[in-house]
Amino acid sequence: MATKERTTIRDVAALAGVSVGTVSMVLNGSNKLNPETRQRVMDAVIKLDYRRNPHARSLSTKKSMTIGLIITDLTNPFFGIMVGCVQQEIDAKGYELLLGMTKNDIEREKKVIAKFIDSAVDGIIIVPAHYRNPNLSHIYALEQRNIPYVYLTTYYPGTRGCCAMTDLAQGSYELTNYLLNTGHKNIVMISGYVELVLSAERLRGFKRAHEEHGLEVRADQIVEAEPDYNGGREAFDQIIRRGKPDAIMTVNDIVSMGVLTRAREMGLRVPEDLSVAGYDDLLYSSMLETSLTTVRQPIKEMSAAAVDMIFKVAEGETIENKLMMFTPQLFIRSSTKKRL
Amino acid sequence: MATKERTTIRDVAALAGVSVGTVSMVLNGSNKLNPETRQRVMDAVIKLDYRRNPHARSLSTKKSMTIGLIITDLTNPFFGIMVGCVQQEIDAKGYELLLGMTKNDIEREKKVIAKFIDSAVDGIIIVPAHYRNPNLSHIYALEQRNIPYVYLTTYYPGTRGCCAMTDLAQGSYELTNYLLNTGHKNIVMISGYVELVLSAERLRGFKRAHEEHGLEVRADQIVEAEPDYNGGREAFDQIIRRGKPDAIMTVNDIVSMGVLTRAREMGLRVPEDLSVAGYDDLLYSSMLETSLTTVRQPIKEMSAAAVDMIFKVAEGETIENKLMMFTPQLFIRSSTKKRL
DNA sequence: TAATTTTATTGAATCGGTTCAATAAAATTG
């Protein structure tokens, strides 16, 4: 089977009776062209069902009409939805999405960024890995090479990237406040690594609420964990070994699910024996065996903002405020209850 | 800031004191090379931190070291996990993953495939859109152009692609059997569009189980719906309007969640008033307010098989059996119960 | 109408790789 060769710009030029340069200008929307010529070219394009070769284009222009998105973990539907939102926005701009997954491993993050650079992406949206003491040479490399990038959900301090994120401190503050107001005396927070912005912010809200109630946060009220299902289970075991608190707040709903199942396995009832609260408000959170009190992050808005930002940065616009904060929303459900 | 130019193969050639052809051969692992020369080249590569330009490579070779994956809907974590699995397998082969999302729209599917063709992907893994009477010109285009592709989860009949999937009929059969054996007299199935393989297979198992119990399946026992949360809610309303059955089986767990919430909103209790069963066994399914009886699909194995297949097809190997069936597994939880 | 300016189009050079026929050098053979 003689596989038909791809039609190229030269085929179009030949059919339209013009030079390849002219065809290229038509395709790039140049305005200094005889409308009649333009039409002839367009006719030829349609007749031949011609489409430009993106690799040839990228090679020549050093652009790729592509935005890279780096996420951590697609088993958490929070990020699945996020990918969908980002995809849609990027699509609308006529760009392509290139996806990279880090599984919260900084080495993978480095590799993904290297690939993205090789592929000449026009910008990168980064959901930073949950990783202790990350070496940030890859981020600095982006800055040195002037490759546009922005953060989504959280950021690496000491770098220049803008960030679209939820006001995590505010969310934690409201949730903690609610728990304290409903009579909880001993709240433990399952946190990400405390030195990360993501956790530090949440802790800030947690502490502020305690302070306003005249309380001080003890070291054993903070437990670090991986932000996934097993992280939740393990952290719960660790907490219970020290003695049961009356409430547990977690870094996201998936961690809460780990806590809920482990609690059930151990014969503890939620919310009767202890309250549990999450973060993110996944669709499923309201349907859990004990529907989850949680803080919703506006995924769609955040994602759209990040896409917006990356295009602005790519066009050299200066962003007025580096941090774009979105307001979280508290949902009180049945995994928490008033205590005397 | 004079942005440093990319180092090219010519820079490497110059530093190593050889021709560009030689460098290219070293990089492509040619075996007819003086080891000493090879070493000199490798040293230069490392010293310059040289990496090949994938666009230039693709332009020249008409390959891209890339596999395209087309999925329908990332808000369902089933597919999020699937993307993760496929990514990992493709990674292991040294290839890149290009992701496309269709949102179950056949037009999007066509566009994604066109993009993939333009990008010269070396193969495509397709999760077919849930779409009625799809026009399959894009699939035929793949076949005519000899572009390797395989299906994952289900397939379009009348096309040549292999498919890695769960034995959906078997899963439905076991589940239906269980429901009939536990005294359910009137089971309604919320199905995808019945003319699609995905649904037809499930129906086959559903009917077979009924037959073996000496029962015939009535038309009103089948309700078509979109395979998402709202699809489940709407289908439930429709079912209830006709009269409450004693069990509802759905096309996936997300649809079941729609059913569960809608049932709760209407004051119906599961499993007391009716049983509900899903398909997929999402992590969260076991934690729902009423933990879900469901059929697990082995995502990881299926995904790995699809990746395996696509590379075999790309290498021109003939696949012995077009359908690679994986065995589903029934999980009985608390959303179903024995009836008298 | 000739000189000048403006507009439309051309086509060669370029991007950064790969490939392969040609060649040079080394090894083998008679």
Add this chain to the structure above:
DNA sequence: CAATTTTATTGAACCGATTCAATAAAATTA
């Protein structure tokens, strides 16, 4: 040792676009 074969390396052509200096044609001006 000359003739032949084998092995290692070269470098020009090519992939399919873009870009821009050069040119031709048309429009304007004097």
